[in-house]
Amino acid sequence: MPEPTNKSQQEIKKSDESEKDSLDQFYSELSYWHVNMGEESVHAKRIPGKYRRIKWTTASLYLLFFFAPFLRWEGRQALLFDIPQRKYYLFSITIWPQDIWMLSILLMTFFISLFVATTIAGRVFCGYICCQTVSTDIFTWIEEKLEGQPPARRAMDKAPWTGKKVGIKLAKHSIFLFLSLLTGVAFTAYFIDVYDLWQKYLSLQGPIYIWTVPAVFLIAFYINAGFLREQVCFWLCPYARIQGVMADPETILPTYDYHRGEPRGRLKKGSTSSQVHGDCVDCHLCVAVCPTGIDIRNGQQEGCITCALCLDACDTIMCKVNKPKGLIRYMSLNELNGKPTVPLFKRARVLFYSTLLLCAFLGIGYGLTHLSPLDLMVIHDRQPLYVRLSDGSIQNKYTLKVINKTDTDMEVKVSIQGIKKGVLVVPSRVFKIAAGKVKPVQLFLKARPEDIGKGSVPIFFHVRSLTQPGMKKTYQSSFIGPS
Ligand code: SF4
Ligand code: SF4
Numbered sequence: 001m002p003e004p005t006n007k008s009q010q011e012i013k014k015s016d017e018s019e020k021d022s023l024d025q026f027y028s029e030l031s032y033w034h035v036n037m038g039e040e041s042v043h044a045k046r047i048p049g050k051y052r053r054i055k056w057t058t059a060s061l062y063l064l065f066f067f068a069p070f071l072r073w074e075g076r077q078a079l080l081f082d083i084p085q086r087k088y089y090l091f092s093i094t095i096w097p098q099d100i101w102m103l104s105i106l107l108m109t110f111f112i113s114l115f116v117a118t119t120i121a122g123r124v125f126c127g128y129i130c131c132q133t134v135s136t137d138i139f140t141w142i143e144e145k146l147e148g149q150p151p152a153r154r155a156m157d158k159a160p161w162t163g164k165k166v167g168i169k170l171a172k173h174s175i176f177l178f179l180s181l182l183t184g185v186a187f188t189a190y191f192i193d194v195y196d197l198w199q200k201y202l203s204l205q206g207p208i209y210i211w212t213v214p215a216v217f218l219i220a221f222y223i224n225a226g227f228l229r230e231q232v233c234f235w236l237c238p239y240a241r242i243q244g245v246m247a248d249p250e251t252i253l254p255t256y257d258y259h260r261g262e263p264r265g266r267l268k269k270g271s272t273s274s275q276v277h278g279d280c281v282d283c284h285l286c287v288a289v290c291p292t293g294i295d296i297r298n299g300q301q302e303g304c305i306t307c308a309l310c311l312d313a314c315d316t317i318m319c320k321v322n323k324p325k326g327l328i329r330y331m332s333l334n335e336l337n338g339k340p341t342v343p344l345f346k347r348a349r350v351l352f353y354s355t356l357l358l359c360a361f362l363g364i365g366y367g368l369t370h371l372s373p374l375d376l377m378v379i380h381d382r383q384p385l386y387v388r389l390s391d392g393s394i395q396n397k398y399t400l401k402v403i404n405k406t407d408t409d410m411e412v413k414v415s416i417q418g419i420k421k422g423v424l425v426v427p428s429r430v431f432k433i434a435a436g437k438v439k440p441v442q443l444f445l446k447a448r449p450e451d452i453g454k455g456s457v458p459i460f461f462h463v464r465s466l467t468q469p470g471m472k473k474t475y476q477s478s479f480i481g482p483s
Contacts, residue, residue, distance in 0.1 A: 042293035044150065044290060044309075047312060050315075051308035051309055052309060052312055059138075066131070069189035074091075079091070080190065087436070088103060098375060098377075099367065099371060102363075102367040108360050109360040109361065115246060115356075116350065118246040119349045122247050123240070123306045126306065132232050133305060135224070138225075142172065142176070146168050146171060147168060147172070173226070176225070176226045179221070180217060183217050184214030184218050185201075187214075188213045188214055234303050246349070250332045252332050254310060260327055261327050262280065265280075267281050279323050280297065283317055289310060290310055310328050315328075373406045373471060374402070374463065374465055375405060375473060376402055376461065376473040378401075379398065381397035386481055392448070393447060393448050394447055394479075395425075395445065396445050396480055398443055400414065400440070401439070403437075403439075404433040404437055404439070406436075407436065409433065411432050412465050414430075415462045417460045417462065419479055421448065422446070422451070423446040425443060430466065445479060447479060457481070
């Protein structure tokens with residue numbers, strides 16, 4: 001082995017030093033980051049503001065949707081997924097198994113909307129509408145009403161157990177348990193009519209799932225919103241992990257404008273502004289209001305759920321010290337660094353996800369406008385494909401499934417088209433279908449060989465409602481003869 005020369009020894013030393021420098025820099029950067037390990041509960045302060053109002057509004061919409069099964073609509077439950085009957089009610093719309101693709105598109109629309117929102121504005125879903133955020137917000141609001149402001153709550157957590165503390169904690173946890181149970185019952189009511197459900201609960205009867213689903217919700221919501229809270233957003237939520245790949249330097253997020261804010265410094269007593277510091281007066285209000293307990297001034301962190309409550313907090317302070325609002329504001333990394341920003345409609349990701357979303361909306365629009373209250377399916381009997389009768393004519397057998405999707409009984413008439421002189425052999429061409437039912441009808445179609453040619457001939461079955469004029473449905477099938 002050749003001995004290292006002086007030059008190479010110097011190079012090795014230099015590279016060791018530069019590695020040590022970069023490690024030092026890495027560790028010093030890391031020390032700015034606060035990784036919430038749940039060592040102490042986050043008791044966030046609540047202050048009024050624009051984003052707090054938006055948060056209450058979106059939370060109310062979420063609650064309205066979640067508790068929608070308690071709403072009645074046209075004499076039945078507004079939202080009901082009746083799995084045994086295989087019918088899904090969305091307000092005035094009834095979706096049958098034949099239209100189930102619409103529910104799939106609806107689900108897809110939800111996920112694509114999530115992608116679009118994340119690309120444009122990061123974890124905005126987490127901040128405003130996620131069930132974990134909403135339930136934690138409600139639970140902490142109750143906590144504030146019972147235990148007081150954050151300093152009083154922290155003091156109570158540390159104080160020894162007294163009769164008063166036991167009473168307050170007992171009341172708080174009873175409310176948490178009741179709300180978690182109510183959430184579970186509301187979710188179960190998506191699958192069974194809520195009147196039936198209460199009847200089953202009161203008579204202590206009913207299928208096993210009406211007991212197990214609320215029990216699972218009770219445990220999950222009580223633990224997640226009552227104890228784990230922001231830890232779920234930090235460590236358990238898979239969406240937090242994948243959002244990194246959807247956001248880019250153009251994504252607008254709540255960001256601290258460090259060019260304007262630094263060097264930060266506290267105000268001198270009696271003064272409302274300082275010439276020697278940046279605009280940040282180091283009041284820590286942005287940290288105090290953060291539901292996940294992070295300091296946005298240290299840069300974007302994975303614990304930020306982009307609820308923008310720190311924007312409200314900082315704007316309040318800026319007004320008090322006579323500085324322009326927006327020291328913390330929604331902006332992109334490129335904007336912060338003074339780089340040119342790309343308009344939304346020119347961003348490839350936004351365009352891609354938006355196109356997908358548009359297609360999904362068009363699919364739903366098409367589905368809704370083409371939902372028919374009368375449906376028809378025709379099954380051609382395959383064994384045998386045809387029979388030759390004693391008079392020489394060819395006969396095919398079919399099963400018609402006529403679906404009455406309306407809420408009233410219906411009388412329909414069946415007819416065919418496509419074969420000249422084709423004879424429909426059926427007990428009656430007119431039959432009744434009960435409301436919301438499927439009527440299977442077996443029938444035979446006879447034709448003379450000279451009228452059908454060789455092989456198969458396309459034919460059309462029509463059903464027309466006699467009770468609701470204008471309602472009709474056509475199904476294309478085929479008549480098979482000897483080839
Ligand atoms: S840093 Fe601001 S936007 Fe992010 S979670 Fe905390 S309060 Fe919400
Ligand atoms: S609220 Fe604004 S001024 Fe106060 S510490 Fe946060 S960034 Fe600085």
